[in-house]
Amino acid sequence: MMMKIDFANLPKAYQEHKTAIDQAMTSVVSSSRFIMGKEVVKLENALQEFTKSKFAITCSSGTDALLLAMMALDIKPGDEIITTPFTFIATAETIALLGAVPVFVDINQNTYNIDVNLVEEKITSKTKAIMPVSLYGQVADMDELNALANTYDLAVIEDAAQSFGATYKNKKSCNLSTIGCTSFFPAKPLGCFGDGGALFTNDEILANKISSIRIHGQTQRYIHKYIGIGGRLDTLQAAVLLEKLKHYDRDVERRQNVARMYNEFLEGKTKVPFIEEHNTSVWAQYSIQVENRDEVQRKLKELGIPTAVHYPKPLHLQECFSYLGYKENDFLVSERVSKQILSLPMNPYLKIEEIKYITAVLKDLL
Template sequence: MQFTDLQAQYAALKTEINARMQRVLDHGQYIMGPEVAELETALAARTGVRHCITVASGTEALLIALMTLDLKPGDEVVTTPFTFAATAEVIVLLGGVPVFVDVEPDTGLIDAARIEAAITLRTRALMPVSLYGQVADMAAIQAVANKHGLSVIEDAAQSLGATFGGHQSCGLSTWGATSFFPSKPLGCYGDGGALFTNDDALAQAAREIRVHGQSARYTHTRLGVGGRMDTLQCAVLLAKLPRFEWELQRRAALGQRYREALAGLHLDLLAMRFGRTCVWGQFTVMVDSRDEVVASLKAAGIPTAVHYPRPLHRQPAYERFAAACPVSEQLAARVLSLPMSADLTEVDQDRVIAALAAAVGQRA
């Protein structure tokens, strides 16, 4: 069994993917070829924003978003420690200071009620993470941002296709930043990412930054990076897009099936907030004696992962950014991600459920 079944997805889309990639090989425009603009137009329309800018990775998306806001050394960005390192990494790379705010115990999402207390005169932006495919409380977060004149960057690496109050993830704030890493809900066959905004000036800045700050060829208007997304990777996503809505529906059905089957076991399920949909970028539960449960599942042939085993304020690279985030630490000790993809079969899902029931039953 695969943790994320990319082979089954490719088998279903082989003809379309091969044709799209062959088209790029035939025209030879591997950098900023026509597929780049085509994908950006399609994703902007799907997300309901004016601008989509494809970039080299989800990390690059966050970095470029901060660069468009002219983050300066010493500027603070309020974010969560219960996330992948890229969230804080980009802040520190620009000389900024990540200010960690603890998360909700039942969702793992940043606790919006705690954000305002973390704001200082040095705060430049808020960076909530849409964890496991569910969006944080963006209405409350945006209200705090508006009150203090701050920008909001949604780290939506796991949540493209999710909604909040009927609006699409990535279209909820100043910037939305997503990842097309292969295992994401919409994944390419390498690294890739995208930025989304309704701000014309920020969009133009991002387009210049991703090509080494060029406003025209060899005219370097601003500091930039080599942040373009390869044409071939855009071609892969264009082949996948027509199936994406079906995949989202399938993920929702599998997520609900997991939740119903696991409801009576000796574990905790993440809460789903009213008015939000989840794309189950990961299907994550909370268990005690996690190492023993993982070993039991492994013996049964069930792959697992931990997202994430140590919050960022406890990582060696970020320990200097001290924070009191006990909930994040508690979750890090208990979270366990199970196999999830649109191509997970009910037969395999039943195997996971039975093996997990046996594993946690032994620990009860």
Template sequence: MKIDFANLQYQHNLYKEEIEESILKVARNCNFIMGNEVTELEKSLEEFTDAKYAITCSNGTDALLLAMMALDIKPGDEVITTPFTFIATAEMIAFLGAIPVFVDIDEKTYNINPDLIEEKITSKTKAIIPVSLYGQPSDMNKINQISKKYNLKVIIDGAQSFGSTFNGISDSTLGDISTTSFFPAKPLGCYGDGGAVFTNDEKLAIKMKSLRLHGQSKRYHHQYIGIGGRLDTIQAAVLNVKLKYYKKDLAKRAEVASKYTKALENKSNLILPYVDTKSTSAWAQYSIRVKNRDEIQNKLKKVGIPTAVHYPMPLHLQECFKYLGYNKGDFPISEVVSEEIMSLPMNPYITDEEIEYIVKNL
């Protein structure tokens, strides 16, 4: 048996006629930049998330950049985040000349540990960026309490968690600004790069719409220094089709995760994913922890089972962040998890036979 990790081909075939017709419609109309499909998608995203404003953009990294630019994050400002995430989270902080300040993760959820945030706040702290890792939101009750106490802004990095909830509230409305990614392998993916920012604040929404278009207030009149951060119309056309079926896909992802957990829960040598009772997960990944990861990965590969590591090195140990002065041992939980974490194939279309085969070989 040969198993597909994300099964993008299968999904395309499910919605093939609708998606290809939508792409062809854009090609026929030659409305490739900011076409009607972009406006249609933004309205649908607002309905799906209950956010007042959804603004699409070029990718999840630019979504973070737009959020921080809108909040006037400047050189020398400090932004608190997690070292156990994809590099884009801290990369965009550094890109703006601000300083990433890392806080270790919770050992169960792998999200930022809110109990460790307060001790890292200084007079230079401007924002907190929790990451909803693997699809599950952070403990936003505690984080929002801290942000209010110190008058800080919260940006949710929801690149992996679109469609998840915390206390019944959409992940896309939990921060002052929330972001997501539509990278093809994400739970809701397009056929290239794509992303979005969400907010309930009208002023921030207007500013981000301007920032994604080179800071333009009207054609060739520029209020801000911005970026070229638009989502192209073809990607919006793809997402308009896939969003219609996304709730069904989320339910199937949860079902696959449940089947994995049921089949693996008695294996004492594995640590399985934990989802807090206050949260639902979009299950971007199903990540377990094992002691002998390399050996297991190699053996599974030989029998046609792909795995992945999200992520093998925490950010404080990456060469590009050497200037921050962190050392090995500074964030022990992030370091241990990065050595043991391993993601199993996860998509809505894994069959019971495939799960049985993966579990047996694991």
């Protein structure tokens, strides 16, 4: 019997905490403190406690978090930032927006994160930072990257848009490097009801600078020390996130249970996602590789199973980055994975019957 599966199930995420979220939003509307209301400060304190970072600064999106991080580090035109081509475009787009140069490094074929063994050869006198992406919910190899950064006096910016709540050697993502950046886009493991993001650091000078830059470089009202942006998080979004963060550990555990069931039912039929022994994942995506992806996607859709591709074309082959001079076969792992990667429905509310249905249908197609 055909089922209708919800990929991210955002309606359920709201309904489960509807009363508390509605009350929190009503409180903001009643106060009319829509910009930098008290909920923003409360959320930042809660995020600090959650990650054990000394400072958490909320902002308007995960994209702006990356931009703010680089602005605080004084990234200038011509500076080079080492990152991965297998990620959402915001990772490299923000580098280019500042006039800096994205320098791509291929990914590890097992984790899909940046291959740390290939990073050092890309470091030049122009390199100012390394920006690893903690893809699909699993943190990159941060110890190795931090060691390289210390050797060459570089910053490390963790693009943790998909890994908030994940752990690396028992430390939380976002609290593993010079600056950590995350996203609260609605479909993220911890999502708000619009755009939102946050930055994390243990450096007080950087924290103060980020806080200023996100409000047009102000150090006090109408006094501007830096060139900045309008990068604040709306109070309404902060209120939503405060309520959802209270239950986030349980949601992460549910996601991990869903992933375990997927692994169990798919083991031996396809290569299931690989998680490093010292890592835990928050499973922003559950992604496998299939040879005949278009056909598999089409048949799954016919049977009520939505899928997604994260990501179908590596950044070095995107038209907007043609000026960098990359070409096909420059990053073989990224290119191969981009042709085969397929994300299955992943959310905390998937039932075992639904997972059995998804995997049974999928196994017939592989």
